[in-house]
Amino acid sequence: MRWGLVVASLWLLVVLNVLNVQAGDRSRNQDVGNRRGKRKRDGHGLGRTRAGRSRPLKIRLVPGPGIPVEPVENRGNGLFLQPLKNLEEQHASYNIIPVPSDPSDPVKPLTHEEIQRILWREEEEHREEEERLRRKDEARKKRRKQRKEQEEKQRKMVEERRRQEEEVLRLQVEKEEEWRRKMEEEEDRRKKEAAEREAREMERKLEEESRRQEELLREELLNMDEEEEVWLRGDVFQMLPKEPEDLQPAPIPKPPAATELEEEREVEEEHEEEHEEEHEVEHEVEREHEVEREHEEEKEHEEEHEVEKEHEVEREHEEEANRGGLPPGCDISDVTVTCENAKLTYFPPLTIPELKSLSLEGNSISSIPAEAFNGIPNLEWINLKKNKLTSAGIDAKAFKGLKMLSRLYLDGNLLEVIPPDLPPTLQELKINENQLREIDDNSFQDLSSLVILELEGNLLSEGNTDPLAFNPLIQLSYLRLGRNHFRTVPQGLPRSLLELYLENNLIEEISETVFNQTVNLNLVSLRHNKLDESRIAPMAWINHRHLESIDLSHNELYLVPSYLPRSLVHLVLVGNNIERIPGYVFAHMDPGLEYLYLSYNKLDGEGIEPESFFGSYDSMVELCLDNNQLLSVPSGINAMTNLHFLRLNNNKIRSIPEESICDPNHSGDATLVALRLENNYIDPQKVSPSAFSCVRASSSVVLKPQKSDRILHKTKN
8 A cells, every 4th residue: 555655756756847847937946836735734645744753855757768658638728648558667767856846946856775775765664654553552451451450459359358358257257166066975975974974973873772771671670589488487497407418308397376377477577678778778889889980071072072173173264274364265276266155254364475466355354454465466367246345444555556456346335535656567457336426537546547447336426526537548449338417428438448337327418529539439338318309419419430339219209310420320219109110321331330320219101212322232231110100111121222121129110111111123031030010000912922032931930920900990090
């Protein structure tokens, strides 16, 4: 193409020079020069100049010797040569001379090498210009890529922090379950040992009782034998003689007299009474001995229990000493100590220098002394949630010696101010559900590494939050201020902020300057406040280039707000009083809105204009219009070429025309993945199958159940 331009230029110069030779008129030559100068000023031809470059040399062709010149024709007011048949073959026979600025100056023909150098110089300058533009474009792309990489890096860091927190919580739950299981096993073992001791004690008592019964029986038998022997000796037999010569039959005694018999009986009764008294005395003595033995055994058991208790206390003290002062109810695993729900009322004096994580959640700790962390200086994570900590109970130097602390959780306590002198290494700070009443300009002093800050569920407002408080937080990306008493968005938010959560406050307006500094903001959540569209300043966020997600659900909006950010992708407006979507409200967005949630509002058939969705036809992916008062499918939905999810359920739609959801002229693939139309007044038998031609599968369309006209009639009445 360049050689074609060269040939055309040479042809133009030949024509002009031949005209000069034939005419011989200086005035006409001057006119031709003027016309050529005008073309150069207008930027046509090879003679145009570029900014910052020297003007190229003017050249012209004149016929050489022996070259015939073809006759000219008169066309209008000018003379024209007959076109040469083969200029490329004949141009070598022409002399090429430079054209001086002054016609009287002598000229010298240029050689072919000089002409080639001129052309090469032009081509080189053109290449340099293209290279400069290419480098400029690459630098711009590189800057954009670096900015996106930085934002993605910060986003990934926040996600990684969340993932680590979930992992730590999961490990804590597992450790707590394991600790509980061990405690249950220990309790079962103790109960089993106690049951065995009781069984042994019962067995011993039974043996003693059986022994006592045997002794009583033995004594009764002895008494019976003695009585029988006395009776036999006194009434039946006589004593046999001891000597052999007395072994003669004894004479039969004569019956004694009555008085003698009575005396004998009295004597026997006296003997029996004496024996009974002796037996009773013996029984009393035995009972006394048994009581003494029982007392002695009880004393022995008590002494054994006391000894066991002393041993247990000694073992506990030894275990505490061996575990760095870890109190009962705590568990240690590797470099993590967990004392959750251990009924602690004081901060345990630990001495474990290698400890990295400490969880004291769910106790009754009310103070942290200055020397609390002296024995654990390498902590990286502290969990003090759900205790009874007060601002007066935390010593000003308590956290100052922790040079590696990156995460501190103080949720669910009684703090009224931010603890002072927090370590500068802190990256994550959570003080949710406390009684914070003030944030002054020194609350976050030296916390330049802080990335995540959560202060939800406190008593904060714009009146007790200093606008300079957030200045030291130059790396803050994630800020939660929900469930407080803010009526406006806090001033002085850090420039590095990516996500801002202000749910469940009393915010009534968004001023024009509140987001001026937060140019990197990506997400804003303002759900459950008191905003209406008239209190949102037109220039509040329209020029933000990175703000992609806004949540304004459960406010007091009657219209979809205008002047939304150009970069908006995700818009949540659920649970308002929205009655209308103004035309062209999304037209200024680039690349375009992708997710729009308008569920639980008051949209009817007149509230959506034909131009309401203009600007989002090629970008919309998910559209939720359920639980409104729509009488028909809104216009413009069939033009959404990239729509995946559409919710129109719980409205008052009666029919589905063929072209209301799907465009019959669209020749691309089906895009709709899910379509919900239940709880309307549609007769499924009257819906044409071609009405859902853009749905990927028939099972993705939900048409049942539908409401009946009787229900509608009742609601009207």
